[in-house]
Amino acid sequence: MPGARRKGIHFSRLYSFSCFRSPFRDEHSQIGQKGYSRVVYCNDSDNPEQLMLRYRSNYVSTTKYTAFNFIPKSLFEQFRRVANIYFLVVACVSFSPLAPYTATSILAPLIAVIGATMVKEAVEDWRRMKQDIEANNRKVKVYDRNNDFRDTRWKKLRVGNLVKVYKDEYFPADLLLLSSSYEDGICYVETTNLDGETNLKVKHALDITSSLQQDNSFEQFKAIIKCEDPNEDLYSFVGTLWYDGQQYPLSLQQILVRDSKLRNTEYVYGVVVFTGHDTKVMQNATDPPSKRSKIERKMDKVIYVLFSLLILVSFIGSFFFGINTMKDVNNGKLKRWYLRPDDATVFYDPRRSALAAILHFLTGLMLYGYLIPISLYVSIEIVKVLQSVFINQDQDMYYEEMDKPAHARTSNLNEELGQVDTILSDKTGTLTCNSMDFVKCSIGGVAYGRGMTEVERALAKRKGDPLDSGINSERSSDEYMASGKSIKGFNFYDDRVMNGQWVNEPKAEMIQKFFRVLALCHTAIPDVNEEASEISYEAESPDEAAFVIAARELGFEFFERTQTSISLHELDHESSRQIDRSYTLLHILEFSSARKRMSVIVKNAENQLLLLCKGADSVMFERLSKESQDFVAITRDHIKKYAEAGLRTLVVAYRELSEEEFSSWQEEFLKAQTSVSADRDAMVDAAADKIEKDLILLGATAVEDKLQKGVPECIDKLANAGIKIWVITGDKMETAINIGYACSLLREDMKQIVITLDSQEVNDLEKLGDKEAVAKASNASITNQIRDGKLQLSSSEGSSISFGLIIDGKSLAFALSKNLEDAFLDLAINCASVICCRSTPKQKALVTRLVKKGKGRTTLAIGDGANDVGMLQEADIGVGISGVEGMQAAMSSDFAIAQFRFLERLLLVHGHWCYRRISMMICYFFYKNIAFGFTLFWYEAHASFSGQPAYNDWYMSFYNVFFTSLPVIALGVFDQDVSARLCLKHPVLYQEGIHNILFSWPRILGWMLNGIISSMIIFFFTTKSVLLQAFRIDGHVIDYETLGVFMYTCVVWTVNCQMAISINYFTWIQHFFIWGSILFWYAFLVMYGAVSPIISTTAYQVLVEACAPSPFYWLGTLLVVVSSLLPYFLYRAFQTEFHPMIHDVIQRRRLESLEMEASRELLFQHKGKLGNLKDKLREEDSLLSK
Secondary structure: OOOOOEOOOOHHHOHHHHOOOOOOOHHHHHOOOOOOOEEEEEOOOOOHHHHHHOOOOOOOOOOOOOOOOHHHHHHHHHOOOHHHHHHHHHHHHOOOOOOOOOHHHHHHHHHHHHHHHHHHHHHHHHHHHHHHHHHHOOEEEEEOOOOOEEEEEHHHOOOOOEEEEEOOOEOOOEEEEEEEOEOOOEEEEEOHHHHOOOOEEEEEOOHHHHOOOOHHHHOOOOEEEEEOOOOOOOOOOOEEEEEOOEEEEEOHHHEEOOOOEEEOOOEEEEEEEEOHHHOHHHHOOOOOOOOOOHHHHHHHHHHHHHHHHHHHHHHHHHHHHHHHHHOOEEOOEEOOHHHOHHHOOHHHOHHHHHHHHHHHHHHHHHHHHHHOOOOHHHHHHHHHHHHHHHHHOOHHHOEOOOOEOOEEOOOOOOHHHHHEEEEEEOOOOOOEEEEEEEEEEEEOOEEEOOOOOHHHHHHHHHHOOOOHHHHHHHHHHHHHHHHHHOEOOEOOOOOOOHHHHHHHOOOHHHHHHHHHHHHHOOOOEEEEEOOOOEEEEEOOOHHHHHHHHHHHHOOEEEEEEOOOEEEEEEEOOOOOOEEEEEEEEEEEEOOOOOOOEEEEEEEOOOOOEEEEEEEOHHHHHHHEOOOOOOOHHHHHHHHHHHHHOOEEEEEEEEEEEOHHHHHHHHHHHHHHHOOOOOOHHHHHHHHHHHHOOOEEEEEEEEEEEEEOOOHHHHHHHHHHOOOEEEEEOOOOHHHHHHHHHHOOOOOOOEEEEEEOOOOHHHHHHHHHOOHHHHHHHHHHHHHHHHHHHHHHHHHOOOOOOEEEEEEOHHHHHHHOOOOOHHHHHHHHHOOOEEEEOOOOHHHHHHHHHHHHHHHOOEEEEEEOOHHHHHHHHHOOEEEEEOEOOEOHHHHOOOEEEOOOOHHHHHHHHHHHHHHHHHHHHHHHHHHHHHHHHHHHHHHHHHOOOOOOOOOOHHHHHHHHHHHOHHHHHHHHHHOOOOOHHHHHHOHHHHHHHHOOHHHOHHHHHHHHHHHHHHHHHHHHHHHHHHOOOEOOOOOOEOOHHHHHHHHHHHHHHHHHHHHHHHOOOOOHHHHHHHHHHHHHHHHHHHHHHOOOHHHHHHHOOHHHHHHOOOHHHHHHHHHHHHHHHHHHHHHHHHHHHHOOOHHHHHHHHHHHHHHHHHHHHHHHHHHHHHHHHHHHHHHHHHHHHO
């Protein structure tokens, strides 16, 4: 029933939850001042004073444009590109007499290109707007004037509204929690959308409002909230509530943030505090940093080179034009009398030749503008979007278990995937599954759990230990899992304790106590599915869930929690029967990063008071009783081995309490708890510390965060591709090193350089508390260790020894300082692998920045949690793992994948293809435009630099838009130098991208030179072959119009055939676009030539009447095209034979292997036929003999 109150657990009576009550702090004194001026009238949104404050509505927009600013803003974005500004200026000047062609012919392609890009922007923004519409039109229950909760759209919410949110619904705005379905006003919130964490957070209403239990409780409810102004801080809130004449402090524990979700709570009541773009999630919604690929940045430089070439060519033309014009009149004699220089305009006036040359220079800038590819940017954008579609739809990067495909969140960095030099990776959840499994434990000095982890296997292999026992035991574990008992969080098998066999163990009583602690010492909530008779648990961490599940599987099933008790189904070790036991829950002393432990105080059915505790070995062993058991040393040894195996460990202990001791402690504890002084938290911790002593050791747990499937193979393949891999993790050094071996990051033949501050000298100084001396000694120690590491590297130069660098968080803080960062980077980049342990999120981002700026090579960061966001945004490419820790990293990334192993295909296949395609595409663009533009230059030189274009205006306008654009787009989308299988089989191919071989300056200039050579061959071969002889069958020589068509035909054929011989992988689409573009040229000539000569001008019937009937036209085209392609063909033949590139070698090997397979198959077929022939002959012989 939605309206029913949930008489659940009064968590507010327990220590950990009573801490949520907010005392007045120093910040509360700032209420009403600058930054703390917000006033909210609760359940009174129509209050005149509230209306005067004019707070924002709850309407949210994440679009880049609006209907009003789309055109001006989008045009501004387009003309930020230098090339587009150039073409706009040319289009404007084309209306003047300076233009060598009509204004329409230059405006049309400019409008087409810019219009296409604007349409793309509009479509992308429309998708964002659809998401906004969906969010703004969600519905929530709002309290209205009729004292009833009615459905209202999110966008209509106002500050001060009272709302009711149900289980599994998102919060529509930032709310102040008033009460919930639990009697004491707690609720559970999932903040995956905010911080990426899937663990539930507990929120707590004020006691004064938690009694508002029903819908009709709010008829007379009025209150005022005074709080901080809107800000982006997700982890703090300062405010006060004025209610019933009293003032109550508010903190983050009473705030429900927009876009977080209500979980495990039937409903909550809340008041809207921040709306729309004032909410904390929207305040944090800043645009990610703008990233541009290295190829795109280099392309801008090439455009500048082309601009320089344009200016140079225009200058040369205007210079010679000025000289020729000046010579037209010499001592009153007219040299070129047929041009009437004595009656010329200012553009050709011999008396003002300098001015004529300057004006001709402007004409030249327009005429040779075809050197600048107008459609380059829009073509690249189209290609990148289509490449992203192929990445998104790649079935080999689809993770079926979680139904998650790969997702390219941006298309700007596709080619950058093919140039990655260094990968910086998180560990937990990225290399590992972040799904904890209970695999081993130590109880009473006896180790249980026979399975062998991947890290243990790698460790045993490294030490040369036999693996038989581990393999056999693992087989037993696999058989157990295969029997239908596979359980998430439980990967433990040991026949000594499974299936109730632990009751026969010598220390059965201790085993019972051990698993009882695991079943009781937690804050998990059982969720009973009565239909399936199954119990699942909502826990604050995967580790805690694994402990409760392990206890359940071994006979201690936690099934119910009330406000004062925890109930278990227990296996009694004496009777070997299942019994129900209930424990009175008195206090929970919760785990924190400072305490590193958690305790519960319970009373059992025998009225014994028990303190049950679990925590890190660093704090637990010092709290053990002085009369501790004799297995402490053995347990330490087990913990050390578990850590070496990459397992997470916790120590489990307990003690019995007397009534007197508990009563005395509880009095002191409650006094600290109710204190309102500033040091209240310290007093509470000190009181808790007093009871957690003289503990009796039971044993230790070991949970495994398994390596993801395929991680070692992926890392090995990436290393073979020449990519350096750094792991930056918060784990201990021992755990990180052993995980490094398990995932092939560290190898047996690799020497380790370990940088750490775990030295006696530094430890002694830390005990003295002299921070300055500690910093000085630490800096000196790190300096010496870095120097020693560099000496090791230099001494091994020329050998095949590789090094792995391991550094801890403290050392990293000093290594990243200004005076050491260069030395540290120099050491690190010369190591094959780097592992940074105990690193903070800030250090992750700083290391990424250091590598990116220091090396100048492409860096890729990969992570799965909110703590990895800084690293992902700092790197050139951020890859998010959409895994267990939520979607924060994936939402902040450039590419999202579900498993680390998919990175292999993303880089080695898609990265290599995209890099090669974009590089080839850009080089080809420059080639085809230079080949075309320089035919104009040679023609103008032939025509005394008069500024006369060789071609019809519309021929030139359509060159980049219709006759050569589609084949280059097909190249950018479909071309493959080798198949995906060969890309993965030969990772060395990836080094073409790392070293930027395909887009280096020699290669770019080589393609430009090829364009100049092609233009020379086309112009001089066409002109020299036709000038001195008849061109048409009727004896007519070639004229201006026909020569233009002849040259243009050769250009179209040459650049499209150049594409054909450059492509490695043909599809029907490429054939269609290449040959279709050529056919379209002829179709255009026919259609445009059929139009009235007033419009078609020089193109009127030129193909039908002049060119098509002439055999010379067709034969000349063939000879010119073959001659133009010959230089490139010879160059590639020479290069492939004598200086092959990596892909050339792989292609040749593939062809040789195919030939060998074909010959084997042929031989096999011949053998088969010969065998059949022999059999027939034998049959005939036998018949004849009979």
